Amino acid sequence: MLSATDRYIARLIAVPLLSTLVIAAMLLVLDKMLRLFDFVAAEGGPVSVVWRMLANMIPEYLSLGIPIGLMLGILLAFRQLALSSELDVFRAIGMSYGRLLRVPYMYAIGLALINLAIVGFVQPYARYAYEGLRFELRSGALGASIKVGEFTTLGKKMTLRIEESRQKGTDLHGIFVRILGKDGQSLAVTAASGTFLATDDPDVIIFRLRNGVLVNNAPQYTAPRILSFSSHDLPIDLPQIERFRGRGDADRELTLPELVRVGKTTSDRELRSEVRANFHFRMVEVAMMLLLPLAALAFAIPPKRSTSALGVFLSIVFIVTYHKINEYGEAVGALGRIDPLVALWVPFLGVAALILWMYHVVAHRPGGQPIGALEIAFAKIGKWIGARLRLGKRRNTAVARP
Numbered sequence: 001m002l003s004a005t006d007r008y009i010a011r012l013i014a015v016p017l018l019s020t021l022v023i024a025a026m027l028l029v030l031d032k033m034l035r036l037f038d039f040v041a042a043e044g045g046p047v048s049v050v051w052r053m054l055a056n057m058i059p060e061y062l063s064l065g066i067p068i069g070l071m072l073g074i075l076l077a078f079r080q081l082a083l084s085s086e087l088d089v090f091r092a093i094g095m096s097y098g099r100l101l102r103v104p105y106m107y108a109i110g111l112a113l114i115n116l117a118i119v120g121f122v123q124p125y126a127r128y129a130y131e132g133l134r135f136e137l138r139s140g141a142l143g144a145s146i147k148v149g150e151f152t153t154l155g156k157k158m159t160l161r162i163e164e165s166r167q168k169g170t171d172l173h174g175i176f177v178r179i180l181g182k183d184g185q186s187l188a189v190t191a192a193s194g195t196f197l198a199t200d201d202p203d204v205i206i207f208r209l210r211n212g213v214l215v216n217n218a219p220q221y222t223a224p225r226i227l228s229f230s231s232h233d234l235p236i237d238l239p240q241i242e243r244f245r246g247r248g249d250a251d252r253e254l255t256l257p258e259l260v261r262v263g264k265t266t267s268d269r270e271l272r273s274e275v276r277a278n279f280h281f282r283m284v285e286v287a288m289m290l291l292l293p294l295a296a297l298a299f300a301i302p303p304k305r306s307t308s309a310l311g312v313f314l315s316i317v318f319i320v321t322y323h324k325i326n327e328y329g330e331a332v333g334a335l336g337r338i339d340p341l342v343a344l345w346v347p348f349l350g351v352a353a354l355i356l357w358m359y360h361v362v363a364h365r366p367g368g369q370p371i372g373a374l375e376i377a378f379a380k381i382g383k384w385i386g387a388r389l390r391l392g393k394r395r396n397t398a399v400a401r402p
Contacts, residue, residue: 002103005090009103012080017073017107024065029054040137049133056130059123066115067289068319074104074296075315082301097297097363104293112289119282120256128247135244157181158236171195175209177234185218189234199235207234251278251334269336277333277340281326284348288322291355298358298370311371322351 002010036050078100081087090100152160163174177189191212196205209232217224247253251274254262259279266272295318299311325347333340361368 005095005100006103009077009081009100010107012077013073013104013107015073016076017069020072021062021065021069024068025058025061028061028064029057032057049137053130053133056126056133059118059126063115063119063123063285064323066111066118067285067292067323068316070108070111070289071292071296071315071319072312073107074293075300075312077104078297078300079302079311083307087301097359101293101297104296105290108289108293112286115289116286119285124253124255124258125247128253131253132244154236175212177207177209181218183218185216188215188217189213189232191232203237205236207236208232209234251275254278256282273336273340274334277330277343280333280340280344281330284326284344285323287348288351291352292319294359295355298355298362301362301369303369303372304367314371322347 033050033054036053037047040047040050078087081090087100148162148165150161152162154160157180159178161174161176162172165172171193172195173193175189175191175194177187177191179187181187189209189212191209193211194207194209197208199206209229211230212228212232214227214229214232215224216227248258248262251259254275256279259275263272263275263279266275296315299315299318302308302311326344329338329343329347330340332338333343358370361370
């Protein structure tokens with residue numbers, strides 16, 4: 001059973017944790033959304049595919065947002081306790097930092113398990129689905145639209161140009177079609193208007209043209225054959241769409257058990273390095289979450305009689321920098337320059353030692369402040385900048401006087 005103190009700390013952590021997670025996910029989604037809209041518009045695909053692609057990117061964003069949310073949730077909760085002197089009260093009644101970290105570690109273990117499920121099993125399938133949508137969009141399997149005012153190639157032998165599209169693409173105007181046939185034959189058609197019609201054959205559609213001219217030419221003709229028509233049905237063979245590759249051609253699309261199996265069975269040294277590096281990258285990212293409560297506590301407590309938010313800033317820099325170090329370690333390990341076990345777990349052990357030292361300073365040294373030197377340096381820099389600004393303001397005031 002949780003005590004009243006535990007429930008109070010749990011509420012303090014929950015609000016900033018959820019808020020940070022939502023904000024981080026939204027920022028990542030918005031950044032990706034703009035690029036996806038540009039990509040889909042360039043490929044001429046339907047807008048609805050953007051939302052499907054973003055949905056498949058959410059697991060990847062959650063795997064990044066959950067550690068940040070956990071760090072800031074715990075940090076802001078303990079910072080509030082420290083600034084309101086409640087943390088001193090808890091310490092005065094005999095509650096150690098280890099006891100106060102009971103609830104943060106419940107959050108950390110639960111979120112670490114969720115993150116392990118995401119990066120180990122959900123994200124590979126979501127990534128494969130995302131790549132499948134990109135492939136279908138480029139191949140036209142999603143019903144990519146014909147760009148108005150541009151020449152569009154359908155297959156290898158047909159070129160189409162539409163001047164104007166009305167009624168959401170069902171009424172086309174200013175049509176030009178050129179089809180290359182066998183033995184040097186060619187067919188060129190211009191029409192005032194037209195529309196596409198489906199047939200029973202999924203590989204063939206009918207292009208019904210109205211009020212146009214058809215020109216048929218071949219090497220054996222002495223002159224091109226010209227036909228004026230009020231209505232003409234032009235059958236169009238849709239190009240064959242290549243099937244998308246199977247899942248697992250990329251290491252990011254393999255689940256954790258699949259990575260282990262491929263790493264043990266493959267004889268390809270390059271592939272083995274890639275899957276091993278990706279496996280260890282996922283594991284160190286999850287393992288670091290178990291140390292974030294200790295880091296958050298060390299960054300949360302400002303010096304006495306200070307409301308400095310330097311720890312909040314440093315915590316964000318810390319977790320982002322560590323993530324980039326892991327990405328670099330994965331890249332180096334995948335290339336085979338360094339064993340992935342060394343490239344990823346040695347930085348983890350170094351960062352873990354730093355976090356444990358910071359926690360030891362806070363928890364076991366009276367008045368200990370692991371970032372105290374940085375707090376003093378930033379305070380001095382802030383005072384110097386403030387003094388320079390005030391001096392500049394006084395000089396400007398003196399010059400402005402008559």
